[in-house]
Every structure is written in structure tokens, then in C-alpha cells.
Amino acid sequence: MLIRERLAHKRPVFSFEFFPPKTEKGEAVLWRSLEQLAPLSPDFVSVTYGAGGSTRTRTLDIVARIKRELGIEPMAHLTCVGATRDDLARTLDQLGDREICNILALRGDPPKGEAAFVAAEGGLRHASELVAFIRERGPFCIGAACYPETHPEADDSATDLKWLKHKVDAGVDFLISQLFFDNAAFHDFSRRAVEAGITVPILAGVMPVTNFEQIQRFTQLCGATIPAALHQRLQGTEGDPQEVFWTGVSYAAHQCRALLTPPVGDPFATPRPAVPGIHFYTLNKSPATRAIFEILRLAHVAV
Ligand SMILES: NC(=O)C1=CN([C@@H]2O[C@H](COP(=O)(O)OP(=O)(O)OC[C@H]3O[C@@H](n4cnc5c(N)ncnc54)[C@H](O)[C@@H]3O)[C@@H](O)[C@H]2O)C=CC1
């Protein structure tokens, strides 16, 4: 199933993101989480593509096994990091051989310890180049990333949006947003994207906070803001993991409910449509995402 076709017939879509584990224990955790999340019938699940050579074939193996054994539609992430055009062409052949037809095309983060992204010799510089490269090589459905609060390397939000339009025009079928905690930032970005002529669906990227220190580190890196109200609540948990978990879950559930059911009937409110879908960054764990689905179902939000 091509994700763009699912988006044409069913909205909202729901998807879960996983990463290839580095240890055998991590491997067991991933498959247990996948089994526990499968009953929520996600429209697709995605697997990230690590910077290290070893996790690359793992992405391929994991997506193939998800398709074969769980019958869930997978999406493989693919990045330009450390890869020549020949490497990328080979990976695309391998994906084609395994009948994996959905790809998230990314430039990729600089390897750990390096500040800036440097294109590999004979490789690609921007995600837009990867999108065009994939388009030439097969009937893939292509997703790409976007940044409601602007990519940290971009000079300003207008420049970032200009390059996003350029990337979408290279052949992107849908976008997945960087994680965010402020729905207003996402709605504002979606509106600006439409005004810039971007018409593909933009899925909202949501990550339930389960560890305060970790999320502070990551949001600093990726440029997402933690709203004062959430920050205060998390500070109040004083490192109690159960309290952090329920704070993160309630916040994300509330965020999803608002994204899926925009208020109606207020003639003064800026109109904003319901999001076309939500992509959950699971970090290979299942309890938070399962709890959010339970809450949304109890609140009669269609998931
Ligand atoms: N592994 C994952 O699941 C995800 C990873 N990311 C990471 O976020 C980072 C960015 O990746 P992408 O968004 O795919 O990269 P991108 O190439 O679309 O954009 C990266 C930066 O370059 C600028 N840019 C884009 N095209 C340009 C052009 N033609 N000329 C000049 N500047 C241009 C953008 O404004 C942005 O600041 C990476 O570090 C990526 O790995 C983001 C989301 C998900």
C-alpha cells in the first residue's frame, strides 16, 4: 500500500516510528513493542536509518520483517549521510526487491561529534536531491521532513519554507513534521505552507515525554520549544518516573485531541482544519502511545 493512497481515502492516518536497536536486548524490546502496538492498527510504521553503516541493513531487515510477519505497511527512512549515489541506488534496489514502496527521504543528521553536515564524495547534499534521485528510480511513495519551528540550520523561517517548497516540488507525496508541543506553532506553519503553495498532506509529529532530561536535550538540538505550562508541570515531577510518564501522556493526548477535533462554531476563531494524520515518535516503547490511544477512544476521538 502506498501511503499517499491511504491518505487519499482515509483521514486521519496514524503511524508509529521506531529505530533499529543496537543490542540484542533492544531487539527484543522493539519486537515486543511492535506486537503491543499492532492491535492499534496503525496505517503504517516507520524505521529510522542510523548514521553507522551497521544499522543500515538493519533498517531494511526490520521493515521487511514488519511487512512479512506483522502485515503492517512499513516505511523505510533513507538518508544521504556517508552514501554515494551508487550506495543509494543499491539501497533503493534492495527496497524494491523487498517490495518496500514507502520511503522517508532525509538529508540526515551529521554523525555524532560533527557539527555540520558534509556531503559524501559522490553523494547528495540536500534531502531535495534525494527526493529527485528516488523519483527517477522507481514508483516509490516519498515522504519528507518539515519543521514547524524552523530547522536549526536555516537562516530564518521564510528561507526554510522556500527550500521546503523546492523539496516538495522535487516529488514529495506527504510531509511529517518535526516533533512539537505547541499546536499553535504547527497550525501557523501549516497555514504558511499552504500559502507558499505546498498542497501535500502534513502529518503532525507527536512525542510523549517519558524522560524530562532526555527531552530537554533533544528539543535543544532540534529547535522545538517546550511550552512554559508543560515545562512547569514536568519540573514539578521531581524525577518521579511515574509522574513524568502520566504528565507526558496527558499532555500528548490533549495535544492529539485538539489536533484531531478543531473547535467549531466560533465565527471569530481562525479556521483550521483537522490534521490529516499523527505520526508518533515511540522511541521503541509502547506504553505511552497505547495510553494515549485509550484516552482518545474514551474521549470519543476517532482513532
Ligand atoms: N531520522 C529521522 O527520522 C528524522 C531526521 N531528521 C533530521 O533533520 C535534519 C534535516 O533533514 P532534512 O529535513 O531531510 O534536510 P533538508 O535538506 O530538507 O533541510 C536541511 C537544511 O538545509 C536547508 N536546505 C534544504 N534544501 C536546501 C537547498 N537546496 N539549498 C540550501 N539549503 C537547503 C533547509 O532549510 C534546512 O535548514 C537531518 O538532520 C535529518 O536527519 C528530521 C526528521 C526525522
Ligand SMILES: Nc1nc(=O)c2c([nH]1)NC[C@@H]1CN(c3ccc(C(=O)N[C@@H](CCC(=O)O)C(=O)O)cc3)CN21
Ligand atoms: N534532527 C532529528 N533527528 C532525528 O533523528 C529525528 C528528529 N530530528 N526528529 C524526529 C525523530 C525523533 N527522533 C528522536 C527523538 C528523541 C531521541 C532521544 O531522545 N533519544 C535518547 C535515547 C533514546 C533511547 O535509546 O531510549 C537520547 O538520550 O538521545 C532520539 C531520536 C528521531 N528523529
